[in-house]
Amino acid sequence: MTTRIARPAPVPGRSRALPATIGSQAFLLLLALAFLAPVAWALISAFKPATQIISDPVGLDLTALTLDNYRRMFADVPIGQGFLNTAVVLVAKGAITLFCAPLAAYAFAKYRFPGRDLLFGMVLITLMLPTIVLIIPLLLEMKALGWVNTYQALVLPGAVDAFAIFWMRQVIADVPDELLDAARVDGAGEFGIFTRIVLPVIRPALAGLAVLTVMNIYNDFVWPVVVASSERMATLQVVLSTLAQNITGNRVGADYATVTGELLAAASIALIPLLLVFVALQRHFINGILAGSVKG
Missing domain, CATH: 1.10.3720.10 (MetI-like)
Structure with missing residues (x-):
């Protein structure tokens, strides 16, 4: 005699809800990145040499990071x-x-x-x-x-x-x-x-x-x-x-x-x-x- 184990019935709409949730989270993540990207760029660029901000706005050379912008700003403003x-x-x-x-x-x-x-x-x-x-x-x-x-x-x-x-x-x-x-x-x-x-x-x-x-x-x-x-x-x-x-x-x-x-x-x-x-x-x-x- 074989015993059959009853499987739980699938929850209606559950399979569709999971992709929708992932899609919503992905959209919110992209939206957050879009809002935070300019802020992150400004914070990082404040430590770059002034000439490099203009010549290479998106580049980042860790060896060239400096506090000169902050020193000059506190002296001038x-x-x-x-x-x-x-x-x-x-x-x-x-x-x-x-x-x-x-x-x-x-x-x-x-x-x-x-x-x-x-x-x-x-x-x-x-x-x-x-x-x-x-x-x-x-x-x-x-x-x-x-x-x-x-x-x-x-x-x-x-x-x-x-x-x-x-x-x-x-x-x-x-x-x-x-x-x-x-x-x-x-x-x-x-x-x-x-x-x-x-x-x-x-x-x-x-x-x-x-x-x-x-x-x-x-x-x-x-x-x-x-x-x-x-x-x-x-x-x-x-x-x-x-x-x-x-x-x-x-x-x-x-x-x-x-x-x-x-x-x-x-x-x-x-x-x-x-x-x-x-x-x-x-x-x-x-x-x-x-x-x-x-x-x-």
Whole structure:
């Protein structure tokens, strides 16, 4: 007597799903390489001699690698002052955004008061206004206050961002009202409810907002270049935009190759802080982006 071992029935669609998954991963890998290739080229070329960057852009001679571009860049460009100004603005403006936006969102999401929807709609309308439309009125206001070329002008305008309020409001709206009511019954104050109940729940979304806020402030160029025209108050992005003029102005006979090498060196230095922040907080950033996307 022979015994037949029953084989499991094939799962419908499984054979087709595997090639589709491999194809998707291959496409994403190619897309990632396309995005990373220019960054990798800039980082590597910053260590090449200036003349070699122009004569042989894609070649790489490991024996010719040098730090000359970085030495000349630090001597010609006040990039340290740009980093300092950006750090001050980043800490002050980021703290205001991450403190005020969740509080405003909590009020819009959980309180009922006359004109709430109208006021929230006005906040959303500001998202539709191009930044260029607001520059002239804001600049006139800063001039009237005597804040041109000051940290106040760099920090306060736009510190409470409408997008941050909208995002936090959508996340806080999913917090069960029963948790808040139970805390009120136990005698907790409103600010205590926010800090002890709401904040731990929305922490992933708040971490994602922190990453986006850091990126937006760090990369901001239009407003700083308008309101902080002096070299003493220039942020990093403004310093990078005037690199070529600073290099040619500080060195007689600086050619195109020299300028290119120092530009790549400065861009590489500017990339490091943002890259470190994203690598350190990428898990929180992804969780924050997904926060509130799953209902139930």
